[in-house]
Amino acid sequence: MTGAPYVKRNPTERNAAVVTLAAQIATTGRIVLAGTVSADGSAIGAVRGYQALKAQISTIDGVAGTQGQVVTALALVEPD
Known part of the structure; x- marks a missing residue:
């Protein structure tokens, strides 16, 4: 789960760190990156x-709402 983009100190590096972590976790199996915005x-x-990452990682925005939460759960159980 991720929140709004980092905008203060070193935003590019901080957002890249989240993406790198997600990419590494994706090598072990299914991963869903869910957050409030996709800006x-x-x-x-x-x-x-x-x-390459789009094919490995499901992304969900709007997770604060009910629809986003349902879609996140569905993405976790989606068959390969």
Whole structure:
């Protein structure tokens, strides 16, 4: 789960760290990166921008709402 994009100190490096962590976890199995926004500079936006990561990591924005939470649960159990 991730929140809004980092915007203060070192935002590019901090968001890249979240993306790197998600990519490493994705090598072990299913991963869903869920957060509140998918704006430019967010971890979700970054994953969606990389073709290789898009294929490995499900991304959900709007997780604060009921629909986002349901979609997150569905993404966790989606068959390969």
